[in-house]
Amino acid sequence: MLTKEAAQHVIYEIMKLYPNAVPMMHYQNPFQLLMVVILSAQATDVSVAKVKDKLFERYPNPQAVSESSPEEIESYIKTVGLYRNKAKYIYKSSCQLLEKFDGKVPNTRKELQSLTGIGPKSANILLNVAFSQDAFAVDTHVARVCKHHKIVEENATPKQIEERVTEIIPAKYWGRAHQSMISLGREICTPRNKKCHEYPQLYKDLEEEPTDTV
Structure with missing residues (x-):
């Protein structure tokens, strides 16, 4: 499992790949x-x-x-x-x-x-x-991304994944991180034929703590 600083970096890089990720399903209320x-x-x-x-x-x-x-x-x-x-x-x-x-x-x-x-x-x-509240949901895409990129251990439960991610990135980013990981899970870090190797920044292990900006 990555260090806190390295895991934070990977999450930020995922968010950079999908800066405008939003829910695909439309609803009115x-x-x-x-x-x-x-x-x-x-x-x-x-x-x-x-x-x-x-x-x-x-x-x-x-x-x-x-x-x-x-x-x-x-x-x-x-x-x-x-x-x-x-x-x-x-x-x-x-x-x-x-x-x-x-x-x-x-x-x-x-x-x-x-x-x-x-x-x-x-x-x-x-x-x-x-309700625009800070929250981080863990679905199958999020779980797969977090495990494949070693943000969490392979046997981590949804609760453990939520706790890990919400611990290492600021609350203001939780919703964006969730949506970005879903997009990555649908398009790149898929159940089969993953293309993550084409994005080396998602594997970089940092020695220094990244800044709190995306």
Whole structure:
């Protein structure tokens, strides 16, 4: 595993490769993002993109979902992996929003993780993307990038990856680092045929601590 200074350097270089990285999925409000986050677990962006617009149209708010049923929700998302469980999560979390939060998506980690289907990764995405709070989410792309580039140990858990990254870079960069690592994981540090060797700056081991600028 890289030293703190070297790992910080690698993260900054990844951010430099993707200075304008933003979420690929479009949404109009926190509730839509919540549904997208639930759908995205173990599913491709392409499969989610194909169903989200009709889902948003049919279910513009938690009230509309609560008046429906998991079975009806299934009919809108059946091309997405694990759709039966996800339909239940969307239904249950919508009911919880109405019961506990006046139909609004909460903006604290504890409250978000009290919702069915929302774990640490999803909560961090919602905090950062929907509410502009400093948070670092660890998905499969982020985990692969961090392990391949030795920012963390190969057997590191998502929680350990989050703790390591948030320890070595300032909070103001957490969201950008997350999005940049996703882009690198999709285009360069892919599950197969990695092209990381074409970017030697991602492997440089520093002797001196880098400046706090990107």
